[in-house]
Amino acid sequence: MTLDNIKTLEPAQLRQEMEGLKAKGFDFLSNLIGMDWGKEGGLGVVYCVENTNTHEQQWLKTATADREQPVLPTVSDLWDIANIYEREAYDFYGIIFAGHPDMRRIFLREDWVGYPMRKDDKPEENNPLRMDNEPLADDTTEYSVAADGTVTTKKNTIFGPDDYVVNIGPQHPSTHGVLHFRVALEGEIIRKIDPVLGYIHRGVEKLNESYTYPQTLALTDRLDYLAAMQSRHALCMCIEKAMGIEVSERVQVVRTILDELQRIDSHILFFSCLCQDMGATTAFLYGFRDREKILDIFEETCGGRLIINYNTIGGLMADIHPNFQKRVKEFIPYMRKNIKEYHAIFTGNVIFQNRSKGIGPLTKEQAISFGCTGGTGRATGWANDVRKNHPYAAYDKVDFNQVLRENGDSFDRYMIRLDEILESLNIIEQLIDNIPEGNYKEKTKPIIKVPEGTYYQAVESSRGEFGVFLESKGDKSPYRLHYRSTGLPLVAAMDTACRGFKIADFVTIGGTMDYIVPDIDR
Amino acid sequence: MFDFTKVTNWIDALLLSFLPGWAATLVECVLVALVIITLYAVFAIILIYMERKICAFFQCRLGPNRVGKWGSIQVLADVLKMLTKEIIDMKNVDRLLHKMAPFLVIVASMLTFACLPWNKGAGVIDFNIGIFFFLAAGSIGVVGILLAGWSSNNKYALIGAMRSGAQIISYEVSIGLVMLTMIVLTGTMSFSEICQQQADLGWNIFRGHIPAALAFIVYLIAGNAECNRGPFDMPEAESELTAGYHVEYSGMHFGFYYLAEYLNLFICAGIASTIFLGGWAPLHIWGLDGFNHVMDYIPGAVWMVGKTFFVVFLLMWIRWTFPRLRIDQLLALEWKYLMPLSLVLLVVMALCVSLGLTF
């Protein structure tokens, strides 16, 4: 999608405009992207808000020319997720959001020097490897702008001296990677959660700015490795649309099938890990047993099990393997049978039911405000499926249901995923016999240059809306390539979901939220 | 049925023939201690191997099979490694308590292990209040766990230990009540007499029929919880507390906890088979004299170990199937379901016995 209608606002107008949009039903802030437009353009932010009823999107941008102390107004009181997104923009670009209650770095160490995503910053020179323990402050700064333009600061407390703070992570079995939660406990009950991110922040977005377009593709697989197909699909689609490449029907269908296989793969892993977290180790192995079947399909056609590396600009790396259809057709009934086993051993189990029903509920409003897309959002009744709302690839040709549930608790989040496996199997079944003939790859120039402009493409990845925001200046490298993380909103919502529940519920809630850390940190 | 007292009397007589009375007793004590420790180690190794194999089979995989035939000496390798692994000395811990805690656990476990009647006449600790002693000795273990959690100066360990304290003390109530139920049936607290009675009259689980069978189930649940094993492994709850109370222990100190966990499982199963399944008493079916005669040829120790391993298998099956409970659910299960049930069972059993409704 080419974004030619981005509305440019002066920082002073921003609040008013945003409040107006929020009142008009634009209640989902899907993107908040920090930008550095150089000396002339200044530092700024691109916003994307979406109306959850009409699925209409509105893009806006604002900028300030002050590079020493860039200050923009906050929108964190309008959308909960803006809290985290603005911290990200602060961390990478040094943009201060006046009125934001918690202006701390989020990905980088608190003693990091400079703002790495600024075009003129030299992060490696200023930051040698620090082997001392990371300082973690217990209080934070709030900035506000007085009427005469002076910036004042105020201290806010995160954890007081009486809080019993337990560090869950960065190396902890139930955080699914290197995620760090500082949890204030009262006995076994959780009082507050403060996520500390960035333990796997690899600077993918910065790397992209120096890579050629084909090279950028290689990194998408490594963001959310359980949505490798879909992430790469999104980036390929974004570049293809920007360059006006039409891929064949065949490619569309194959991509759709593989996306759905990837979704099943991810959801099986979700099931397995949840079982593992809750102590049902055996069910964990059943999940992995079935997942291997999908990995075999992937490996035979694409050459990789996890990092699949299959989509490419203009099509696919290679045509599907002759065995592909046969294997997929064998897999569909096999998986349908085994889902029943999952239900027998785990879903129905009274211990699991008691540990998940009513645990960590999110309301629909909360889910939208936090931007929790994917299964977590749909468990609250929020119909946010990108495949339905903004169809792409072959999704408008197939018939499938958007699985929705009402309660938004851990059990619903879990059931959504298992039901989506069945739904994905349906989609695959409809397509697998009808793969049209056609080229598996369109011819592209050896050096790919995307015409100047701003583009956005979202796909429904395994755990929500994955978006690719591309700003090109017509070079062979992107000027800015931003990925909308599917997991970041989920982590942001953890505090809301966990408060008042027990430390054992934290594991359940974290498990059912289903976040993947490398995707959060990018 | 072979009476093991013949062997012990013969050894006693042999020693007395050339030693004064006190020295003979001393030598006997040392001998018995050696036998117990060896048995303890051997059973621990067998159990760990068994658990790893059984768990693998439940999970459609093979389990250890590269060290020795079918991986049979895998656990020996683990023990060797553990023995030669560093024991880390830590700052900021309560040294004395930290070092003492694993020994408390292992001592408690060995004391209870010694209570098991292996064969007719082969019970090490056997006196008229054997069950009482068993319960008392068993609860030393929880002190070890609490101390481990407290002295480690680690928040996870502390939470784990506190959970463990709450859990074990709660389930002790059920275990006590269930045992009381069976004492009402047997009229004795001595393990050897309980077994002898069952050899003569039939297994308690049949004699006490419905209340005894229910008591058996309650015992299995509560016993499993006492051992801190899944689905009641809250104190260690890997996914929440990394390793719970023993998170700071390394080398053989951790090894003690590891061994004690498996041996406690064995002891729990052993007591279940002693009290409910007849201990060393062979299976007799009324009216089938030929069958009973054949059964009598199988030695008592085989019966005892066989029954125990059967119960161990049941517990492992449960462990590898269910997810873990949450601490409040665990306590609710005890106080809302098991404790009332065992109280009812106690009353029902007393009624049955006084009305002569038992076999």
Next chain:
Amino acid sequence: MSNNNYFSGIFFGVKSLLTGLGVTMKEFFTRKITEQYPENRKELKMFDRFRGRLVMPHNDKNEHKCIGCGLCQMACPNGSIKVTTESVELPDGKKKRQLVKYEYDLGCCMFCELCITACPQGAIEFCTDFENAVFDRTKLVQQLNLPGSHVAEKPVAPKPAAPAAEKPATEKPAAPAAEAPANTNPEKPAAV
């Protein structure tokens, strides 16, 4: 909680637990799916498209197809490939670039296939060898051209497996392009 709920709760709880026990007991007796890796080394075969390690196939005359153009080095996102060339004077007086050393860092490679797509000669490909663990980091930097090898004068044989991007990709479900690189050259360059 009413009494009714209490008892029906127990009933359904126990039933669900027994269902679970049934499932695991069934699996206990099902055939195990474990593949025993070192034991099955002889039978173990990777999928053809599996990317294990970059190799440069040589024919039996110790010739490879690399002309040392360096396109792969440019395509590599993280500098895993280093091509060293030298200029030699041909008998007819023309200067020609020739490959001296083709260094490939296996410990850095991200298996993105960009080098293979970029190669105009089809001189490099992925082999399916996966046993690559070593004790020494420097052993992962491999020289792909064999000692004493040189570039083939003419293409050895018109290779069916020219990289996908080269040819106008056509639909060939029966014999997909990337399937062929197969076993034409099983030899493995010795680690340097």
Next chain:
Amino acid sequence: MEVKKRAKIKSFPYEEFKDNETYEKLVQELNANGANVIVTQLDNLIDWGRSNSLWPLTFATSCCGIEFMAVCAARYDIARFGFEVTRNSPRQADVILVSGTITTKMAPVLKRLYDQMADPKYVVAVGGCAISGGPFTKSYHVLKGVDKIIPVDVYVPGCPPRPESFLYGMMQLQRKVKVEQFFGTTNKKQKEPKE
């Protein structure tokens, strides 16, 4: 040096292992002083125990961690080697499989985890990221190889390495453990990271 005799791996001929040159050099260094027969036998026994009981620490940062889970799962079943007892506490683990990218923010944490482990401890760098920074070598926030902060015993390349590669790497580590000396040399390894 009886290299072959001491480092036999079941179902895997010695000659077919890669990097035997480094291995033999290592053996020679370790056994330079020589030892008497009894000590050697005891050493062999202890090494046998250690090499067959390498309990990994549950540690994963990214993609390779998922493959590690696959190795532990039914199809590849690391339990066959006896390594399935993954410990969540570094105190009880023997080997840390650094599977995934280590960022500069994570580096002190990894170092701390390593320091918390009890001797003997081993490090396996799994995947391109751990070996050299891999796909993210050019990033400002990624450690270019864990051997910069902790000593690495075995490197398993791949992105991510497939489960068999994992097992192969673990067998390489077993070979390394099998030639160590418990007696005669210092019990604690005084390894220093490169650079």
